[in-house]
Amino acid sequence: MIKELKEIVGAKNVLDDAETLDLYSQDLSLNPPKKPAVVVKPKETAEVQEVVKFANKTLTPVVPVSSGIHFWGATLPEQGGIIVDLSRMNKILEIDTLNRKTKIQPGVTWPQLMEALKPHQQIPLNPLFPHPQTSALTSSLEREPMLIPKYEYGDPVLTMEVVLPTGDLFKTGTASAANTQEAYPEGPGIDFYRFFLGAQGTMGIVTWLNIKTEYRPIHQKAFFVAFNELQDVADPIYHIQRRHVGNECFVLNRCLMATLLSDGDQKEYAKLMGELPPYILILVIAGAPRRPLERIAYEEEALMEIAAQLNFEPQKTVAGIAGLEATMINRLRNLPANGDYWKTRYHKTTQDIFFITTMDRAGDFTDTALSYAACYNLNINEVGVYLQPLERGRACSLSFSLPCELDNQTEKERIRNLYLELSERLITDGAFFSRPYGPWADMVYRRSTTYTNTLKELKKIFDPNHILNPGKLCY
Template sequence: MSIKDELEKIVGKENVSDLRDDLLQYAQDLSLLPAGMANIVVQPESSEQVSAVVKWANENNVPVVPVSSKVHFHGSTIPKQGGIVMDLGKMNKIIEIDVFDRRIRIEPGVTWGQLAPELDKQGMRMVMPLCPHKDRSVLTDYLEREVPTNTVYEYNEPMQGFEVVWPNGDIFRGGSASVHGYPQSKAHGSNPSGPGLDFYRLVQGAQGTMGALTWSNLKIEHKPQIDKVLFAPITDLARGQEFLYRILPRRIGEEVLLLNNVDLATILADKWPDDFAALRKALPPWTLVVVICGLVRRPEEKIAYEEKFLNGVMKNEFKDIALTDNLPGFPGIGKKLLPLLRNPWPKEVYWKNQWKGASQSLFFICKPKATPAYVKTVQAVAVKYGYKPEDLGVYVQPIEHNRACQLEFTFFYNPADASEKANIANLYKEAAAALINEGAYFTRPYGVLAPMMYERAGSYTSLLKRVKKIFDPNNIMNPGNLCF
């Protein structure tokens, strides 16, 4: 009996395909990594079917690549060794919205475009990364540890209990979901991590090499009662970081981020290319965005406290920084930007791909005070490859009240120009190597970054291999990717 026949018995004929056109949909993504073709694609519709597919693949030593999103940026779901693409897109139920405990339970196929309006009906919202693609899986973003725009510590780890299928086909529940009788046994206000050891960090960042999630609990938050979007034009990045060091440890602001003129123009432009060119020219080198808001309890007092503190800091310590409710020369910018920060990207073309058709982003974690030096490093490498430094998109996302930050560089390019695409690939790799040499910490090393990081961490790499051997002794889950 063929692989197709075996899989059809598990998920049904309508959920299995080996047609070339179907397989090509999974062969490449929006990254610069080379294509790879699977042998067959299956679309399970339940945890039991996922378990049966993985168990069959494990018994027959057939690779399985879990996919739960229509949109991928990093090459982590490109089949490296053929086998089965297990598309979880049909598992797209919003199982539960628990307003009382500020929690949702969703399947992996639920997208940002699907979830955001449903939460809005309940007066709730997700704390999300910057302008996520509307067709991207919510769980994929949080499994890949995308950094939210909100700097408040409580939102840094949105994942809670979950259900995962291990590489041997066993169904396992972690966190509060491991309690007998869940969800009926769940008590309001219970510890979201549940009893004993939780495994969410094992599956996070593992790129589908340790197991396949079939649902997860995620934190949600009430929509603010009051919002004020504040802007400060910044010419000196180091000075801007000093200001953030001063205000963020005092829990000032919800969404807080720094965008250079290229990235902000790319987000705000409506008519291309005229709007983009005009905005890019007129915007300051950097724009600091700070959203202060009042939630459910005493919102006016919270806003008043934060405004009083900010005004005092600017008056007494940072007279050169003017954080106001409008960016000079750009009336109404707050009303336009806030919905973009609180919702998935609304347009068909993703914001990073509007300018030249494609982009490649390089991101890592660092100390906020080190960001100016890293910007200079990447600019120098860009010049070497004929890429104008002023064409770089740069985004600084503070993390946990500015304990650290994610620094992201975006290289824009024309995907139809093979030589330009190859040049960006080389620039990307050399810039990454230079940054690593200067201490940049790539917590999410995709593609070519993985060996560059792992060769510097021998003991850690050895430990990862041992863990992978325990959970996946036959190495069937997304072989050739991170976690080996």
């Protein structure tokens, strides 16, 4: 097998030494290690096709990998086989300002994309302060919630090129036709692109992707609103989004805000934990490119009308933190290309539980999560809570971050049990786990027999030899 793979991608791009295999056999999740047989690093789409065709011929599992860091077990090779590391495919192929989109390969990271878009006065639709090594393509395909909750950005994916599990090449939407701008995802026929969203690499390997971008603000203002309870945030966000006010809009609890702002300084973290309110709504009003100041003025006026009606007070800071507005805007507009990941500055990792719900239920789900954490003797002040409105407040993504030291086996087992028990309870109570990683897959699919059977039938059609990331989702 090694000889054939070297002929496809070159000898130096085929790795089977113990150190490399150990690296790819684990991630920052609580899932047990799974060791691959070999790692290959293709540079071109044609090489990916040849690797997949070889895997079909030898019935060898293939697991695609794009990011340099992994949190949820999606890239652990359940049945061994070949890891296809796409990080060498790291070109930004096109920046289309007219259609506000960009065409990227799998190895492009969010900081790389942010910097490349700056001269074109565009910004990417990135999730909450992503890890510097996270693939922008993977985040978009896996439907991570974006910070700007506009209807048109509910799904940032446009068209894509996919190597199917048979090794054949497939393009979605208008990319399937010649001489188009590749800007529309629908078709040919049915909306094929949806088969590949949230599929964890089980239905195809995406080799480039067109995703939407937003205008880079010329002028902008950040506002902060303090709340004592998460349920009190729902009405203000509903009204703000109904009036189409603002770009970025999200809620962090005291723990996550202190972690973000303290930059690894333990004393500053402790100080912020003592001063910050329990929950903070962050709203950025931005104007670009036409009449930006006028836009900011009327959106700010609308915000103040809503605030007066609902009796809350938008501020330029919270807890008297000097320069907070400028700090937050700088962090949103300039993603660091290296350094530590902000969420793991004080712990080896955080085990995140995330799902979709409606904002009026977010408070109840949070009470449940904190209650379970307390039962497992976890300091509830160290549990992160992040609420991200979706599609103008139609729904929201709610995330709980459980701190965990992976080197401590006792603590790791305690967090694992909490993670499983709490997830089961949340699903039972109506939380929609739209990205069922690891143990969530069984919790979700055993509750949806007809849907699960349909997915399995589709898998047989797309992947007759069952080689792409077997063991994930319901496959």
